[in-house]
Amino acid sequence: MAAPVRSTADQPTSSVQNLTIGKALNLGLRAAMEADDKVLVLGEDVGKLGGVFRITDGLQKDFGEQRVLDTPLAESGIIGTAVGLAVRGFRPVCEIQFEGFIFPGFDQISSQLAKLHYRTQGGIKVPVVIRVPYGGGIGAVEHHSESPESLFAHIAGLKVVSCANPVDAYWMIQQAIRCDDPVLFFEPKRLYHSGALKAPVDTAAEPDPLFASRTVRQGSTATLVAYGPSVKVCLDAATAAAEDDLSLEVIDLRTLSPLDLEPVFESVRRTGRLITVSEAPSESSITSEIAARVQQECFYSLESPVLRVTGFDTPYPPSKLEEHYLPDLDRVLHAVDRALAW
């Protein structure tokens, strides 16, 4: 596991700062670039503009155009050249502007990025990170609100993670950059600048390992498993349920490939009920994978079938309809009721 990297940039007197997810990512990238001059940032509008979400704000100014590259407008180009740069010894961090625009680069991801290490019997490492703002709830036009993470988790050779809070955002991005495997790094865009999620980030702390799930709320009645933007939905649901004396356990998966399901199995053996929550369509997804493994590992502990609260198996709808499509507190609690009534 990668060791923590300390930021030396505008070092405050205390190592603790109160940050949003967006700012934590920004500082995490900065720390990684300071720690290793082979780390490059590349993508559309990541330079002067600082990215459309400002996650790379100020990086080009401080590290120069050789390390923060405003690329031509082509995702296959961004990812394909990142592979080449990695072969040459760099650690490129690609920004994809919105998840819906990653697909011109899908071939490079699946054919080269994911397979070079295997094809060369370990001869070539491709430590590329692809940052992908994902998820809905921002009232956007088409292709700006999707959750395609399962497509990447399905490809052997890629690692796929998602952060859900500022502390993880700060550390996970640095750990992903230090990882010798390619990492798809999914960022919950609607929470980037959420003041409600602001949290103290101790830049001198020892972070949790990258590829590990975490129990973020203890409970005994049922287990909720989520990742990225859905973790907050589940935590809110658990808080609401507590008023009705229901004790819900919430697990933040953090890593989608490899999956770290031991904490989930352990939890389900205690609660007997599992609800998985994700904005992605349910068919052939992370949530179906969890359901399959849990029924295999926890068959005799289950009091009800594993239920899934997800987007529908449709394209992402026009934004006036997204409140139906996205799992919310009510839909999660409805599933809890169904599980309890089984």
Place this chain on the structure above:
Amino acid sequence: MSSPEQWTRPEPGAGPAATAAEPTPEQVIAGLRATTEGGAELTQLLNPEGERLASAHFDPYVSDIDAEALRGLYRDMVLVRRADREGNAMQRQGQLGIWVPLLGQEAAQIGSGRALRPTDMAFPSYREHGVAYTRGVDFKELLGIFRGTDHSGWDFQAHGFHPYTIVIGNQVLNATGYAMGQKFEGKVGDDDGEATIVYFGDGATSQGDVHEGFVWSAVYDAPVVFFCQNNQWAISEPTERQSRLPLYQRARGYGFPGIRVDGNDVLACLAVTRWALDECRHGNGPVLIEAFTYRMDAHTTTDDPTRYRLSDELEVWKHKDPIERVRVHLARTGGADQEFFDQVQADADAFAADLRDFCFNMPDPPPERIFANVYAEPSPVLEAQQREHLAYLAGFAEGGER
């Protein structure tokens, strides 16, 4: 040291190879000049001062444009600009989720759009509200996309206007395929031939889809006009991020003609597009047109251009405004009087007021819409998901709360 000429227009073997990737100061200046002036090869029929410039080649293509027709083009541009400003305003007022302004690109869109015949097909990207207007698409039908009530509303076959495409470059291949179909069906080869036009930006020229569209169209002699609106910016990236040489010159490498037209000159855009469509109708396609213009507003209503470009640039381009030059020309040549200009302004205000009224009263779509039309054939899986979701919603209706 290589000359600016070599940098912007390298001829194989015409000089020493460049020695470094870093441009020389002359090259930088040549590049800057190219961005604001469009260079010597810019086709122009009406200059920013409103003077009509003769062109032996292109005049025949606009010989029918008398004062009345020019007044029509003027009116088109004023209406479209006014509606575009209303789009911005409605976004600010929370009626639209986002608006994609076309300010400054009216001439490129009206000129090229008016060059099309009803039997032609147009493939837009997402900023082509002016082209939509020329295809008879009601401006109101554009609003759903930006309000979030639909992904696309109009009858694309009836209007010869494909749905908007947001993924940069995708539509260029789709248009190429459509044009191949026109050819395969024998609709190409004489004055009555059909053609296709596809719109994309300067940034889009970097996408593989656009290159592949160029290759395919050349290999199959597809009757497609590639209409690139070079508005100088792809969000925060200037055109120099995408190309070392003027974009229109790329066509040559693929084996078809490329031409740069003053994108702020509606007459030149009309003439050049008519010419290009004519070439396609007769089987001499494809053709690349680079309309040299400027995005006078932000990329979208969520963008903040002060972060990446100087306002001086905008000031320079204001002098080349696409509408003003037509107004000056009409006034100076006696083609229109003040009464006409006042009437157009009044029409534009009424057009915008109607649009606004419509927008404020647009109903939200029903939840059933989520599940409809995912497939052409019935889907039992989605029917079940819909039933389940509607039953879930009905539970709230009974319980009284959601």
